[in-house]
Amino acid sequence: MTPARVLMNFEVTATSHTLEAYRARGGYQALEKALRTLKPEDVTQMIMESGLQGRGGAAFPAGRKWQGIDPYDGQPHYLVANADEGEPGTFKDRWVLEYSPHTLLESMAIAAYSLGARHNFIYIRGEYDLPYRRLAAAVEEAYGAGLLGENILGSGFATDIFVFRGAGAYVCGEASSLLGSIEGSRAYPRNRPPRMTVSGLFGRPTVVNNVETLSTIAWIVDHGAAAFRAIGTPTSPGTRLLSVSGHVRRPGVYEVELGYAWGRFLHEDCGGIPGDRPLKAVIPGGISSQVLTGKDAKVLTADEMEGLTLDHDVLRKAGSSLGSGGMIVIAEGTCMVRLLQIMLRFYHHESCGQCTPCREGTGWMHRIIDRIVAGDGRPEDLERLYTIARANDGTTICGLGDAAGYATVAMLDNFGDEFAYFVEHKRSRHQGNIECPAS
Ligand SMILES: Cc1cc2nc3c(=O)[nH]c(=O)nc-3n(C[C@H](O)[C@H](O)[C@H](O)COP(=O)(O)O)c2cc1C
Numbered sequence: 001m002t003p004a005r006v007l008m009n010f011e012v013t014a015t016s017h018t019l020e021a022y023r024a025r026g027g028y029q030a031l032e033k034a035l036r037t038l039k040p041e042d043v044t045q046m047i048m049e050s051g052l053q054g055r056g057g058a059a060f061p062a063g064r065k066w067q068g069i070d071p072y073d074g075q076p077h078y079l080v081a082n083a084d085e086g087e088p089g090t091f092k093d094r095w096v097l098e099y100s101p102h103t104l105l106e107s108m109a110i111a112a113y114s115l116g117a118r119h120n121f122i123y124i125r126g127e128y129d130l131p132y133r134r135l136a137a138a139v140e141e142a143y144g145a146g147l148l149g150e151n152i153l154g155s156g157f158a159t160d161i162f163v164f165r166g167a168g169a170y171v172c173g174e175a176s177s178l179l180g181s182i183e184g185s186r187a188y189p190r191n192r193p194p195r196m197t198v199s200g201l202f203g204r205p206t207v208v209n210n211v212e213t214l215s216t217i218a219w220i221v222d223h224g225a226a227a228f229r230a231i232g233t234p235t236s237p238g239t240r241l242l243s244v245s246g247h248v249r250r251p252g253v254y255e256v257e258l259g260y261a262w263g264r265f266l267h268e269d270c271g272g273i274p275g276d277r278p279l280k281a282v283i284p285g286g287i288s289s290q291v292l293t294g295k296d297a298k299v300l301t302a303d304e305m306e307g308l309t310l311d312h313d314v315l316r317k318a319g320s321s322l323g324s325g326g327m328i329v330i331a332e333g334t335c336m337v338r339l340l341q342i343m344l345r346f347y348h349h350e351s352c353g354q355c356t357p358c359r360e361g362t363g364w365m366h367r368i369i370d371r372i373v374a375g376d377g378r379p380e381d382l383e384r385l386y387t388i389a390r391a392n393d394g395t396t397i398c399g400l401g402d403a404a405g406y407a408t409v410a411m412l413d414n415f416g417d418e419f420a421y422f423v424e425h426k427r428s429r430h431q432g433n434i435e436c437p438a439s
Contacts, residue, residue: 004231006219006239007212008255012099017134019141022102028147030222034110035155038221040071043114047217049225051237056082056173056210057288057324057399059236059312068197069205071116078201079117080182080208081108083124083131084166084173087286088346090326092241093211095253097124097131100215101138105161107217109148112159115207120161122211123178126168136163170350174398175208176200177352188354189398212241212325232258236311240325247273247331256310263306266329277331279305281414284315285323287343288403290410291330292320319410335428336415340408341369347404358401361388365408377423386412 010016010025022028034043048063069077081104085093096104104122112120124132139161142148150158164182166172172181176190179201200206216238220228232238236258242265245251249271256265266272266279273279281293282305292315294305300318308314315321330339348366353359365388368381385408392405412419421429 003255004239004257005255006216006228006231007096007100007103007241008253010100017099017101017138019102019138019145022100022106026222027102027218028106028153030218031106031109031147032153034113034221035153035157040114040116043110043221046220046225047114050220050228051225052213052216052220052228053236053312054210055212055216055240055325056175057087057286057321059322062209062213065197065207065209066111066115068195069115069207071114073116073205076119076202076204077115077117078204078206079108079112079115079120080175080178080201080206081120081122081211081214082173082175082178082208083122083128083135083211084178085125085128085211085324086170086173086350087288087324087326088343089245089283089328090243090286090324091245092243092253092325094128094131095241095243096211096215097128097135101131101135102142103215103218104135104211105138105142105148107214108161109142109152109159110217110221111207111209111214113157117207118159120159121182121201122161122163123166123172123182124163125166125173132163132165139163169352170346171352171398171400174400177398178208179206188352189400191397233309233311233313235313240310240322242310242322242325242327244270244327244329246327246329247277247334248329249274258311260310262308262310265310270329273329273331275331277333279329280332280334281330281336283320283326283328283330284310285321286326287328287346287407288399289315289323290320290406291336291414292318293414295332295414333430335430336411336418337369337422337428338373340411341366341373343407343411344369344404347400347407351400351404355396355398355401357392357395358404361392361401362404364388365404372419372422375426377426379423381423382412382416382419 044066052062053059172187174189177187181187196206229237243253281291283291294302344366348362351358351362389405389408392401
């Protein structure tokens with residue numbers, strides 16, 4: 001059976017990102033269909049029926065989010081595509097931006113029609129240079145062809161898309177701080193309520209969706225909600241883009257049908273682990289999703305780990321998530337203490353400092369792990385790490401503090417013996433490091 005493809009369904013060439021190539025593979029037919037045959041609320045209903053879940057991390061149903069906006073209430077509404085992609089290990093949105101930017105633009109025009117959004121933004125991380133240039137060129141092409149701007153395709157519908165470049169802070173990917181960044185203020189996450197669909201950008205109803213979530217819209221409108229539901233599993237419909245890094249022979253971006261066998265994905269699609277080293281662990285959805293292991297694990301045996309399928313429910317039950325789709329494969333021989341050190345350095349550096357438990361807690365955890373790695377760990381350090389990590393749970397405005405805490409707890413739960421060894425012997429149990437050996 002040919003694997004189902006929603007986004008990676010064409011051959012990448014030197015020109016496949018252009019409007020001409022996109023149109024040659026059927027691009028902008030879905031926009032035409034939406035504008036000519038569907039009412040705005042029909043589109044939202046279709047997305048609702050498709051069961052599409054957000055691909056930015058939390059897997060929140062896209063249709064339900066859109067239903068929070070009444071396209072006819074006479075207020076300005078905004079749609080924002082989150083292309084910040086700052087989660088370590090995650091580079092799957094980049095694939096869309098670089099190789100098929102028109103998929104995102106077409107999908108956003110359809111979403112804007114459904115939400116009654118006259119102005120739309122794409123917030124793209126500043127480090128993404130080629131994706132930005134391709135996206136900006138695609139926006140110009142779309143305006144030139146009457147696919148954006150006034151009276152799109154002669155339908156009377158008008159909408160504009162602005163590309164906004166971020167300046168390199170992880171927290172800007174958090175939806176509410178992203179809006180602050182667009183408004184020109186400091187990118188601090190905002191408390192909810194009010195939800196962003198009530199008061200978002202410039203205080204107006206706003207939908208923020210991930211690039212992959214939005215890019216899927218054109219396919220759903222083109223093929224119908226039932227066709228989308230026919231892919232994947234009943235509770236996790238469709239496909240997901242996964243960016244794979246770490247100890248695999250073939251790192252890169254893959255599209256998998258949800259429910260795909262993880263063991264097969266690792267060994268066949270990604271080519272297995274270099275040097276055929278045994279698998280030690282996997283971080284399935286960016287470092288903010290909890291590490292999973294079949295080794296000495298309290299949750300999964302090695303067989304259960306190999307038998308996992310890639311879908312939201314299965315990974316949730318296993319104690320983790322597909323998160324941002326940034327899968328990091330970890331081979332036996334990797335020092336988890338040093339890996340956690342790198343993770344905590346990141347969270348400490350990226351905490352915006354607004355909430356005390358996150359600002360202080362990530363710093364404390366970072367300093368403790370630095371001390372352990374320097375050979376100055378104390379027997380009480382592991383318990384202290386647990387206490388600080390748990391103190392973040394639910395006590396911060398955004399998910400950064402939670403994520404730093406959950407990721408730490410999962411590492412300690414699964415690899416506590418390795419941390420204890422480091423403290424006692426003042427060195428790693430492994431000769432190896434976290435570099436990927438040549439395959
Ligand atoms: C610290 C932090 C960083 C985030 N970074 C991103 C990001 O780079 N891209 C993204 O789509 N969502 C990111 N999110 C999640 C967004 O807040 C939001 O849930 C998402 O953009 C909604 O899109 P979706 O419903 O389509 O998944 C981040 C969340 C947090 C707490």
